[in-house]
Amino acid sequence: MSDKTPTKMTMGNSRFLHEACQALGYSDQVFALLSGASREFKIQLPLLRDDGSLEIFYGYRVQHHNALGPFKGGLRYHPSVNMRDTHTLAALMSLKTALVKVPFGGAKGGIDCDPRKLSHRELESLTRSFIQKIHRGIGPNRDIPAPDVGTNDQIMAWIQNEYSKVYGHSPGVVTGKPLLIGGSEGREEATGNGVAIVMHAHAHHQAESLEGKTVVIQGFGNVGMYAAKAFRDMGMKVLAISDSKSGLYDETGLDIEAICKYRKSGARVSSYEGVEKITNEKLLKLPCDYLVPAAMGGVINETVARELKAGVVVEAANSPITFEGDKVLITRNIPVLPDILANAGGVIVSYFEWVQNMQQMPWEKEKITEELNSKLLKAANHVFAVATGKECSYRRAAYLIATKRLQDAVAITS
Numbered sequence: 001m002s003d004k005t006p007t008k009m010t011m012g013n014s015r016f017l018h019e020a021c022q023a024l025g026y027s028d029q030v031f032a033l034l035s036g037a038s039r040e041f042k043i044q045l046p047l048l049r050d051d052g053s054l055e056i057f058y059g060y061r062v063q064h065h066n067a068l069g070p071f072k073g074g075l076r077y078h079p080s081v082n083m084r085d086t087h088t089l090a091a092l093m094s095l096k097t098a099l100v101k102v103p104f105g106g107a108k109g110g111i112d113c114d115p116r117k118l119s120h121r122e123l124e125s126l127t128r129s130f131i132q133k134i135h136r137g138i139g140p141n142r143d144i145p146a147p148d149v150g151t152n153d154q155i156m157a158w159i160q161n162e163y164s165k166v167y168g169h170s171p172g173v174v175t176g177k178p179l180l181i182g183g184s185e186g187r188e189e190a191t192g193n194g195v196a197i198v199m200h201a202h203a204h205h206q207a208e209s210l211e212g213k214t215v216v217i218q219g220f221g222n223v224g225m226y227a228a229k230a231f232r233d234m235g236m237k238v239l240a241i242s243d244s245k246s247g248l249y250d251e252t253g254l255d256i257e258a259i260c261k262y263r264k265s266g267a268r269v270s271s272y273e274g275v276e277k278i279t280n281e282k283l284l285k286l287p288c289d290y291l292v293p294a295a296m297g298g299v300i301n302e303t304v305a306r307e308l309k310a311g312v313v314v315e316a317a318n319s320p321i322t323f324e325g326d327k328v329l330i331t332r333n334i335p336v337l338p339d340i341l342a343n344a345g346g347v348i349v350s351y352f353e354w355v356q357n358m359q360q361m362p363w364e365k366e367k368i369t370e371e372l373n374s375k376l377l378k379a380a381n382h383v384f385a386v387a388t389g390k391e392c393s394y395r396r397a398a399y400l401i402a403t404k405r406l407q408d409a410v411a412i413t414s
């Protein structure tokens with residue numbers, strides 16, 4: 001498969017949405033309205049490489065719905081970025097913001113580049129050129145990007161700076177910025193911490209404890225690493241982690257502190273010495289209490305779903321389970337805590353960052369932690385209650401709540 005071949009990673013979402021629309025008695029037109037996007041951008045980005053050669057990249061931004069507030073969603077820098085997946089991820093954002101009740105719509109974007117193969121100058125130039133071409137379409141009250149796979153606070157800082165050159169100081173145009181220029185306390189770790197909060201809420205709902213439970217994590221980037229730290233702090237045993245190359249495994253539990261230190265030095269976690277190595281394929285099938293995919297979409301397909309040996313699957317990544325994989329897990333009675341709930345901590349704290357920017361008033365970390373907990377727990381308990389009442393999966397329950405809220409807002413505003 002070439003680097004730019006579109007993947008099928010996120011196609012399940014529109015089928016989950018279709019099922020929810022049917023269950024809610026919505027017409028095909030309403031489904032078409034909710035699954036389609038308001039607007040899409042595809043932008044050619046020529047880049048003069050450091051060696052003098054010219055390379056053409058493409059930047060994408062899909063603005064799904066904004067009935068509940070400004071469009072909001074991450075920017076992904078990865079060779080697989082394409083229009084179709086960006087659409088599906090943008091729709092997922094609309095459902096996520098609706099589910100956790102933050103006053104935003106949904107969007108997603110990115111550039112089809114591999115940031116690890118670009119120099120600092122090339123990355124900055126590509127980012128600034130993207131913003132020069134889409135600045136009219138984004139803005140603090142219009143569309144607010146954030147970090148996702150392959151992007152970080154430095155890239156968000158360039159975005160803010162480039163946008164502010166045209167519109168004046170505008171910290172609210174982007175979230176996930178460095179603290180020094182208007183970023184929020186707790187944003188960097190928010191998605192990973194949110195995953196742990198939702199898992200804890202689920203264990204509590206089941207009258208269980210997470211203490212001593214085993215967990216396997218695929219992906220050790222922003223989400224996977226902070227989730228691992230939170231799991232360790234809750235007394236869980238992290239058996240395995242990985243990056244895109246391969247994973248590390250220790251049946252007695254990995255030393256997360258030491259691995260984080262190693263990663264911070266700039267090294268790949270897969271080259272960490274002194275523990276057993278494991279492939280990403282095998283890692284997904286390890287026996288464990290919780291399996292937490294925290295990397296790319298589509299990794300748990302029908303075959304993997306049949307073979308995995310986890311008690312619960314927690315979607316820290318966006319769309320890690322395909323539609324077919326999801327059906328297998330339902331048949332096998334393996335509960336799934338769905339992405340639009342499990343990884344919503346990031347967009348919740350992004351919302352807090354935006355509020356602080358609009359009010360020009362920073363919040364203390366304690367307030368962020370308290371409000372994040374409160375919002376996520378309310379959403380999680382609502383999902384658990386609907387799932388119990390309707391005897392359906394957590395994903396179905398989450399989609400029913402979010403789809404209805406989104407459709408109600410679209411109906412009022414259109």
Ligand code: NAD
Binds near residue numbers: 150294316
């Ligand atoms: P990141 O770029 O910081 O980290 C991604 C990690 O996944 C890295 O460890 C990378 O090596 C690994 N990886 C990449 N391809 C892989 C593959 N094929 N197999 C195994 N591992 C692979 O990205 P992130 O911000 O941590 O995002 C991870 C997931 O979480 C994505 O699905 C993203 O959409 C989702 N998400 C992120 C946020 C956020 O706030 N960053 C919020 C919600 C959802």
